Amino acid sequence: MSSVTCNISVSLDGYVAGPNQSTGNPLGEGGTALHEWALDTEGWRRQHEREGGERNADSEVVDDVTRGVGAHIMGRRMFGGGEGPWDESWRGWWGEKPPFGTPVFVLTHHAREPLAMEGGTSFVFVTDGIESALDQARAAAGGGDVAIAGGASAIQQYLAAGMLDELYLHLVPITLGAGERLLDGVGRLSFEPVKVVDSPTVTHIKYRVVRTAEESR
Amino acid sequence: MSSVTCNISVSLDGYVAGPNQSTGNPLGEGGTALHEWALDTEGWRRQHEREGGERNADSEVVDDVTRGVGAHIMGRRMFGGGEGPWDESWRGWWGEKPPFGTPVFVLTHHAREPLAMEGGTSFVFVTDGIESALDQARAAAGGGDVAIAGGASAIQQYLAAGMLDELYLHLVPITLGAGERLLDGVGRLSFEPVKVVDSPTVTHIKYRVVRTAEESR
Numbered sequence: 001m002s003s004v005t006c007n008i009s010v011s012l013d014g015y016v017a018g019p020n021q022s023t024g025n026p027l028g029e030g031g032t033a034l035h036e037w038a039l040d041t042e043g044w045r046r047q048h049e050r051e052g053g054e055r056n057a058d059s060e061v062v063d064d065v066t067r068g069v070g071a072h073i074m075g076r077r078m079f080g081g082g083e084g085p086w087d088e089s090w091r092g093w094w095g096e097k098p099p100f101g102t103p104v105f106v107l108t109h110h111a112r113e114p115l116a117m118e119g120g121t122s123f124v125f126v127t128d129g130i131e132s133a134l135d136q137a138r139a140a141a142g143g144g145d146v147a148i149a150g151g152a153s154a155i156q157q158y159l160a161a162g163m164l165d166e167l168y169l170h171l172v173p174i175t176l177g178a179g180e181r182l183l184d185g186v187g188r189l190s191f192e193p194v195k196v197v198d199s200p201t202v203t204h205i206k207y208r209v210v211r212t213a214e215e216s217r
Numbered sequence: 218m219s220s221v222t223c224n225i226s227v228s229l230d231g232y233v234a235g236p237n238q239s240t241g242n243p244l245g246e247g248g249t250a251l252h253e254w255a256l257d258t259e260g261w262r263r264q265h266e267r268e269g270g271e272r273n274a275d276s277e278v279v280d281d282v283t284r285g286v287g288a289h290i291m292g293r294r295m296f297g298g299g300e301g302p303w304d305e306s307w308r309g310w311w312g313e314k315p316p317f318g319t320p321v322f323v324l325t326h327h328a329r330e331p332l333a334m335e336g337g338t339s340f341v342f343v344t345d346g347i348e349s350a351l352d353q354a355r356a357a358a359g360g361g362d363v364a365i366a367g368g369a370s371a372i373q374q375y376l377a378a379g380m381l382d383e384l385y386l387h388l389v390p391i392t393l394g395a396g397e398r399l400l401d402g403v404g405r406l407s408f409e410p411v412k413v414v415d416s417p418t419v420t421h422i423k424y425r426v427v428r429t430a431e432e433s434r
Contacts, residue, residue, distance in 0.1 A: 012408065013398075171388075173407065173408035173410055173427075175405060183229060186392055188247055193419075210390075
């Protein structure tokens, strides 16, 4: 049975991006520090067609979270290109060969034709809501998992709707003080830790979602 | 060299108490769920003069965080008794034999004579600030550690002042949705995970405070 998963780096004070996000600084002030643990791993570098990198516990986590993913879902802001109707010259942050390697369903209020990229990635723009996006992603995943790539708002919506099975947090030991919080507005939920990877710099905890907001109402 | 430490249970969304705290419900709505992991341990029960309990990884954590503590510091709200000048009939939440077993320095704006309790606990009321409380606690600890017992505001003040050496989080896999946040208003800090205890229900992570708000200004 395929799962709906999410893995994301989060600060100790719960932020997935710092304050003052902008096109020039999409992760906000201090936000890049959330991802440093991954950038030096062999796993991340291979996925981004770079050589070298460390083969360590963090690298195994990078491989673990990408293995078996057949489709991704992301919010409009994560795909980028600003607000409102599309500037069709915007083809995402990642160049012509994005690292996803699967169909990626982008939640948006503005229709747009799908984009076929290199390396197995395509971007499909979904205007009729998170449930439709999930149905389409499941069909496209061919039995693989569907990963909610971000940002916080998309993850919160899937959590609150009871559609997320697994949340894998990479707990980065910094505070950002302000920014975009991962778990705002999701109400009272319960999780079960199913795996903990204790690397020297980051603590990775994989949770199964036990009780959703819908069930606990 | 003795350390200034803090250990506290926190929800996945960063709360140490739920919403609508009151004298009748000091941990707020849903807040008692933060402490369930401890209540069944042999270590907690022994400290509270009860028999039985589980001898497991959680129980070892309970023993670990109390070992070597020579004095405690807590905020006025944690000691209780309401706002403003003291009602001297209030002698804390814990009865005549509180579980601390050390001098406890209570941060307050209202002077009060010390209270000698049973079992080695005394409450000393400090009106001249967190630094004075820490000086007094260090002197009283006789080379032992000083533990900041809570609440969130006291911990934030010691963190922001660069006086906290160690923060041991018991990460409880629930969200509370609202309440009292542990790491609000502390700015940009860095920590280093020095110990992770992966129990079936709670993930315990001991952090060393690496860079404080004062240093990163």
